[in-house]
Amino acid sequence: MRCEALVIGGGATGAGIARDLSMRGVEVILLERGDFSAGATGRSHGMLHSGARYAVKDPDSARECAIENEVLKRIAPFCIEDTGGIFLGIDDSYASYLDTFMKGCSNTGVKAEEITVREAMEREPLISPSTRVAVSVLDAYIDPFFLTQANVAEARAMGAEVRNHCEVAGMDLWEDTVMEVRIRDRRSTSLNVIKPEMVVNATGAWSSRIASMAGLEIPIRVDKGSLVIMDGRKVNGLVNRLRLPSDGDIIVPSHSSSIVGTTCDEVPSPDDCVATIDEVKLLIHQAAEMVPSIGEARAVRAYAGIRPLPAEADEGRDISRTFKLIDHSQDGVVNMVSIIGGKLTTYRLMAEKASDLVIEKLGNRGKCRTASQEIGGECSDHEFDLISDLQAGRMAAKYGAACRDIAVMCSRTLRGRELLCSCEQVLRGEAEYFAQTEDVLNIADLLRRTRAGMGYCQSGMCVTRSLSVLEESGGDPLPLVQDFLEERWKGIQPVLFDTQLRQELLKVQLFKSLSLEWKGGEGH
Amino acid sequence: MTTDRCIKCGGCEQSCPVVCIEGIQSFSGPRTLAVDGPRFSAEIDHLRDHIMKCTTCWKCEEVCPSRIDLPQAILEIRKLMFDPLKMLPGHRRIVENVDRFRMSIEPEGEAPPAPAGEKGEVMYFPGCISRERIPSIYRGTVSTLEKVGADFGVPKGWVCCGAPLEKLGDRDRMDSLVEDNLRTFDGFETIITSCPGCTTQLFNHYGVEPLHTIEYLYESVGLNRLSFRHAGDIKVAFHQPCHLSRTIGRHSMDYALALLQEVPGLEVLELENADMCCGGGGGVVAGYPDVALDLAKEKMSSFSDSGADLLLAPCPFCVLNLERVGNSSVKEFVTFLEALLE
Numbered sequence A: 001m002r003c004e005a006l007v008i009g010g011g012a013t014g015a016g017i018a019r020d021l022s023m024r025g026v027e028v029i030l031l032e033r034g035d036f037s038a039g040a041t042g043r044s045h046g047m048l049h050s051g052a053r054y055a056v057k058d059p060d061s062a063r064e065c066a067i068e069n070e071v072l073k074r075i076a077p078f079c080i081e082d083t084g085g086i087f088l089g090i091d092d093s094y095a096s097y098l099d100t101f102m103k104g105c106s107n108t109g110v111k112a113e114e115i116t117v118r119e120a121m122e123r124e125p126l127i128s129p130s131t132r133v134a135v136s137v138l139d140a141y142i143d144p145f146f147l148t149q150a151n152v153a154e155a156r157a158m159g160a161e162v163r164n165h166c167e168v169a170g171m172d173l174w175e176d177t178v179m180e181v182r183i184r185d186r187r188s189t190s191l192n193v194i195k196p197e198m199v200v201n202a203t204g205a206w207s208s209r210i211a212s213m214a215g216l217e218i219p220i221r222v223d224k225g226s227l228v229i230m231d232g233r234k235v236n237g238l239v240n241r242l243r244l245p246s247d248g249d250i251i252v253p254s255h256s257s258s259i260v261g262t263t264c265d266e267v268p269s270p271d272d273c274v275a276t277i278d279e280v281k282l283l284i285h286q287a288a289e290m291v292p293s294i295g296e297a298r299a300v301r302a303y304a305g306i307r308p309l310p311a312e313a314d315e316g317r318d319i320s321r322t323f324k325l326i327d328h329s330q331d332g333v334v335n336m337v338s339i340i341g342g343k344l345t346t347y348r349l350m351a352e353k354a355s356d357l358v359i360e361k362l363g364n365r366g367k368c369r370t371a372s373q374e375i376g377g378e379c380s381d382h383e384f385d386l387i388s389d390l391q392a393g394r395m396a397a398k399y400g401a402a403c404r405d406i407a408v409m410c411s412r413t414l415r416g417r418e419l420l421c422s423c424e425q426v427l428r429g430e431a432e433y434f435a436q437t438e439d440v441l442n443i444a445d446l447l448r449r450t451r452a453g454m455g456y457c458q459s460g461m462c463v464t465r466s467l468s469v470l471e472e473s474g475g476d477p478l479p480l481v482q483d484f485l486e487e488r489w490k491g492i493q494p495v496l497f498d499t500q501l502r503q504e505l506l507k508v509q510l511f512k513s514l515s516l517e518w519k520g521g522e523g524h
Numbered sequence B: 001m002t003t004d005r006c007i008k009c010g011g012c013e014q015s016c017p018v019v020c021i022e023g024i025q026s027f028s029g030p031r032t033l034a035v036d037g038p039r040f041s042a043e044i045d046h047l048r049d050h051i052m053k054c055t056t057c058w059k060c061e062e063v064c065p066s067r068i069d070l071p072q073a074i075l076e077i078r079k080l081m082f083d084p085l086k087m088l089p090g091h092r093r094i095v096e097n098v099d100r101f102r103m104s105i106e107p108e109g110e111a112p113p114a115p116a117g118e119k120g121e122v123m124y125f126p127g128c129i130s131r132e133r134i135p136s137i138y139r140g141t142v143s144t145l146e147k148v149g150a151d152f153g154v155p156k157g158w159v160c161c162g163a164p165l166e167k168l169g170d171r172d173r174m175d176s177l178v179e180d181n182l183r184t185f186d187g188f189e190t191i192i193t194s195c196p197g198c199t200t201q202l203f204n205h206y207g208v209e210p211l212h213t214i215e216y217l218y219e220s221v222g223l224n225r226l227s228f229r230h231a232g233d234i235k236v237a238f239h240q241p242c243h244l245s246r247t248i249g250r251h252s253m254d255y256a257l258a259l260l261q262e263v264p265g266l267e268v269l270e271l272e273n274a275d276m277c278c279g280g281g282g283g284v285v286a287g288y289p290d291v292a293l294d295l296a297k298e299k300m301s302s303f304s305d306s307g308a309d310l311l312l313a314p315c316p317f318c319v320l321n322l323e324r325v326g327n328s329s330v331k332e333f334v335t336f337l338e339a340l341l342e
């Protein structure tokens, strides 16, 4: 198979590049090893940065975030909740930092405005009474899964060939050029080969591995960040700690939950990264200093992601969060570029810069249009008969332009309107819609696309229903559940206390009644 | 919020009478309304379709393994959602009646005269329904108190206790009623009520510890076999009103049965699902009369199966709603006892 540009990595960056290049008429193939957003993208905090977090120590990132914050609100409104954010100075630790912070913001073009504690309390009734100062910023929530899906959908609509569960396994070079890229598709046993004119390495934390296939080296530092999902929305907008960036500084309202993060630790490998119970307790403890009720809330799952930080001299949190675009012709491979680092917030900008470089090499095809064109076209407010307002609203916020088709699918039959997941108010028809597509091979794929199973029972009830949806489109059910549950277990293990422990015990009994012997992961 | 503790066992939904009778499409049930729905945001308007169908029977709380007070959470949401412009017609009538008459219902004809004293040892708080809609309850209770020789009176100028307004979420109006009533409560030692809704309301919002008439009769009067005449060999079934059996407490059910056992010539027959809601509470009769009627029919059909001659219910709301089915065998408990008291 030939193509002009082969993009490797289906995170936000890769999907953004596929969209950008396709919009400029380039023939693109995008390959993702697992599912879209299964890497850092889906494991991020979902924060559309205003830039304020970086204003003091990382001014370049702050500037980029401030600009892209506005751009994304314009082009991806459906998956953004423009909640605003605040920074809180608790007790006296803020005193010397406030001035530095405000100066940093104004130097980097980040909009920040000090508000009274009273105003802050009105916006966020649950914040700590020891709040001393509050600064209002333009942070927002962005759903990384739906953002990536929408980029993929549009790239496809423009003619790109996009495949998940398709891993790049090796490369063959002839002198200074990558001639063939070998791929392993989970759907078939044979190894396929792609002959690309250009290769774009957008594999984030795994980019040095891809580079090494072409005999190249990219020094990156893999840095683990852990987060914990608390049930229910404890905050209306993003709540940040006013201090030098540290652990447990941020609470993000996400759909029906609040996500507390993050930690920051160097780890040896980007694979198999999980959060620990100590990290969970630390995060909750820190966040409860800003919003005390977080301390009593229920932790439903924890997860960890890997930040691919371009390795420079600095350490951990001090490494710049701006991105790095590498043209490998400087190291002797003429048709490969790598893009690493950056933020979810700046994914579009990263995609633009990478695409510009590719276009430069392929021969000019026009300018980037991604900053002005809404992804998937406008998503008008639809009135869906037969579907409750709550469910229709949820669909519009998840699927953007695709929600019309999905709602139709749900409305068509009585079964389609059945609730698949009540935590997240997902209808069976939504899952049926995705189960038909080539992209969905397992339960996790289905849940990632619909948010089913993301609520507090952590797919105790919807897993069997999802399975029955998958069964209808073929496939052996039991191993699918077992695999899924084992993967889930990694995220549940660190939060096995209080109510979530009771929840898991109920699930064990429930699964038993379905002849599913599930005792958690290995060793439990 | 304690709703956080839900483990999704589904118990509350399975035991909710409205879900059972109306179906989950029509009433999405306690968990969706109190736990799942509100998690999304402060914007809870999307719950409006269903939330007023809860009868506040408190069955869901009873079965919840995490002891989540789901009905209370539902009432809190009703409070947050209260919008005078979006009220159901039946609920608007209640509010208008309160504004015009300080009663939840429009007074019908001449109210029975208040008994002699306006002060005394015992204060009898009749409540809107007993006084205005089924005055036999009022008369029966007054007569009972006279027969047992209680020193009692009815507070002058009492108004609706405010319970119906709490159910609608209209807390401001409710508070104004509480204020009016409290002014009339001085000078009494014990407070008794006919209506479990009033009892609960007085307990929760007035800072007093009222008794339902049944509690009073059992605990303070001490009736025995000699107190009653022969009932004439009749069979009765006993309906357990939600706000008495669950909100006030199981002990009230034991008291009621113990009192019935003292009556010679009376047989109490088993009533299937005796503690299932009759549909009379939570403002459902006014808001969704059809739903309330469906539940009442279910109750009356259990009654028919029981083979009893009479169905006794110690709650004016239950009597009112059960009578809507058109079967004349429903009797208010205390009124029934009064007729047999020597």
Ligand SMILES: Cc1cc2nc3c(=O)[nH]c(=O)nc-3n(C[C@H](O)[C@H](O)[C@H](O)COP(=O)(O)OP(=O)(O)OC[C@H]3O[C@@H](n4cnc5c(N)ncnc54)[C@H](O)[C@@H]3O)c2cc1C
Binding pocket: A008, A009, A010, A011, A012, A013, A014, A031, A032, A033, A034, A035, A036, A037, A038, A039, A040, A041, A042, A043, A044, A045, A046, A047, A048, A049, A166, A167, A168, A169, A202, A203, A204, A205, A206, A210, A223, A224, A225, A226, A227, A262, A304, A305, A306, A307, A340, A341, A342, A343, A344, A345, A346
């Ligand atoms: C804990 C944490 C929290 C964060 N929070 C935020 C935040 O709140 N806001 C924000 O703006 N940014 C945040 N970030 C940063 C942000 O998540 C990342 O910068 C961004 O998602 C990177 O996207 P990407 O597409 O470059 O990488 P990834 O999403 O990691 O994508 C790389 C993809 O390449 C695939 N791949 C790897 N090897 C192969 C192969 N051989 N063949 C095919 N595919 C392959 C992987 O499976 C993966 O899906 C956070 C990061 C972390 C770790």
Ligand code: SF4
Binding pocket: B012, B015, B016, B017, B018, B019, B029, B030, B053, B054, B055, B056, B057, B058, B059, B060, B061, B070, B071, B277
């Ligand atoms: S209080 Fe009764 S009617 Fe209301 S939700 Fe609970 S069980 Fe159902």
Ligand code: SF4
Binding pocket: B005, B006, B007, B008, B009, B010, B011, B012, B013, B031, B035, B060, B063, B064, B065, B066, B067, B068, B070
């Ligand atoms: S009974 Fe309690 S724990 Fe069970 S689903 Fe209902 S609210 Fe949740």
